[in-house]
Amino acid sequence: MAGSESKDGIVTTSPMPAPLEVRNANKTTATRFIHAFNDDDWATVREVVAPDFVFHHPVGGSVEAGPEGMASTWAGFKVLSPDSWHPIPIMIAEGDYVAVLLPTYGTFTGRAEHGPPPTGGRLDYGMVNMVRFDQGRLAEMWFGMDPLVEMQQLGLAPEAPERPVSTAAAANLERFRGYIGDDWDELDNVVGFDNVVVAMGPPQSERSTSRRRVEVYRFGGTAPSRVYEHEIVTDPPYEGDPATSSDTSRDVVERWIDSVFNGRDTAALEAFVAPHLLIHPTAMPCEAGRYGLPGANEWLSEQRSAFADLAVTDHFSVAERDIVAVRWTARGVSIGELMGQPPTGAPVEFTGVSLYRIEDGKIAEIWDTRNTRGILHQLNPELGAEGHHH
Numbered sequence: 001m002a003g004s005e006s007k008d009g010i011v012t013t014s015p016m017p018a019p020l021e022v023r024n025a026n027k028t029t030a031t032r033f034i035h036a037f038n039d040d041d042w043a044t045v046r047e048v049v050a051p052d053f054v055f056h057h058p059v060g061g062s063v064e065a066g067p068e069g070m071a072s073t074w075a076g077f078k079v080l081s082p083d084s085w086h087p088i089p090i091m092i093a094e095g096d097y098v099a100v101l102l103p104t105y106g107t108f109t110g111r112a113e114h115g116p117p118p119t120g121g122r123l124d125y126g127m128v129n130m131v132r133f134d135q136g137r138l139a140e141m142w143f144g145m146d147p148l149v150e151m152q153q154l155g156l157a158p159e160a161p162e163r164p165v166s167t168a169a170a171a172n173l174e175r176f177r178g179y180i181g182d183d184w185d186e187l188d189n190v191v192g193f194d195n196v197v198v199a200m201g202p203p204q205s206e207r208s209t210s211r212r213r214v215e216v217y218r219f220g221g222t223a224p225s226r227v228y229e230h231e232i233v234t235d236p237p238y239e240g241d242p243a244t245s246s247d248t249s250r251d252v253v254e255r256w257i258d259s260v261f262n263g264r265d266t267a268a269l270e271a272f273v274a275p276h277l278l279i280h281p282t283a284m285p286c287e288a289g290r291y292g293l294p295g296a297n298e299w300l301s302e303q304r305s306a307f308a309d310l311a312v313t314d315h316f317s318v319a320e321r322d323i324v325a326v327r328w329t330a331r332g333v334s335i336g337e338l339m340g341q342p343p344t345g346a347p348v349e350f351t352g353v354s355l356y357r358i359e360d361g362k363i364a365e366i367w368d369t370r371n372t373r374g375i376l377h378q379l380n381p382e383l384g385a386e387g388h389h390h
Helices: 020-038 042-048 066-080 147-153 167-186 246-262 266-272 292-306 372-379
Strands: 005-007 010-013 049-057 061-064 090-094 097-101 128-134 137-142 189-193 196-201 211-218 225-233 273-280 307-320 323-334 347-359 362-370
Touching: 010 246, 020 042, 020 090, 020 097, 020 128, 020 137, 042 049, 042 066, 049 066, 061 066, 090 323, 097 307, 097 347, 128 323, 128 347, 147 372, 167 189, 167 196, 189 292, 225 273, 246 266, 246 307, 246 323, 246 347, 246 362, 266 273, 266 292, 266 362, 273 292, 292 307, 347 372
Parallel strands: 010 307, 049 137, 273 362
Antiparallel strands: 005 010, 049 061, 090 097, 090 307, 097 128, 128 137, 189 196, 196 211, 211 225, 307 323, 323 347, 347 362
């Protein structure tokens, strides 16, 4: 590892530098690997995966899979969801590492041996994955996902409650729908936050989609006013804004972790949060669970009310231009209720992978994944005993 340091007990690492041609070759191979899943092309999986390949899954742990094991794992998932596929909206590389925003779209129509009965419902969830390459092949992979979301969609866990919407937000959503008319069907998701509506599209689950656009509208008069817009090309994958320095972006994220998340310096929050920050709590491209400075405050407060002394204890980052992927471990002590589970007073440790987009020196988007299933299992060992599938 290149940038490796310990500060206040936190281990921070980043990849060794690699030539541009190596990074681009690794991206090409990563793309072939993902397309092989989409096309049921297990021969290509065997070709691009190293003999000693290991993958790390939030439920399955570290698995010495090799090419055959990886092909078997993916083929097994395709039994559950034959039409499932991964678009690649964002892909970055640094050193021998590639990181991707990797949503899954499919339908749960198949049944594996000893598997749950199919529901016929959607199987859509987000991932932020990180891969280490060795001599042009995939040598190690970290799945960044929330297994609880997958379990809920497989019918193995109760459905998540709907996000509460204020009366004002609900009214503005209706006004916005009337305002845009037939264009409503061209959107992937529309979310209301009091006097603001966030519209995202086009539908990312359609294979023909090649862009992703965010528009923020503010309500105050007779018609909404658009106050923010941002668009990226997603096919080919977005590789970052060339006008933004990778080192600058990484520095913003590392200071965010040190000062705000670990240091609990809420006064510094505004210095890190872009005015129209969007937090995507399960890493779907158009999710938007939190918005702006108030949303960031709520997101952090909820975590701190559940866990005392919550802190990221180590993290590894991959940065390219305005995008930073961070693989992290966090620890805290259970002091408050979490998803219906009472506090235990015991230490809790969990992992995740998060993707950040930096805009004008501030955090504009966070795609977050964490092992919520693992957290609940630590709070109540009777929860989350089922196996994983992806």
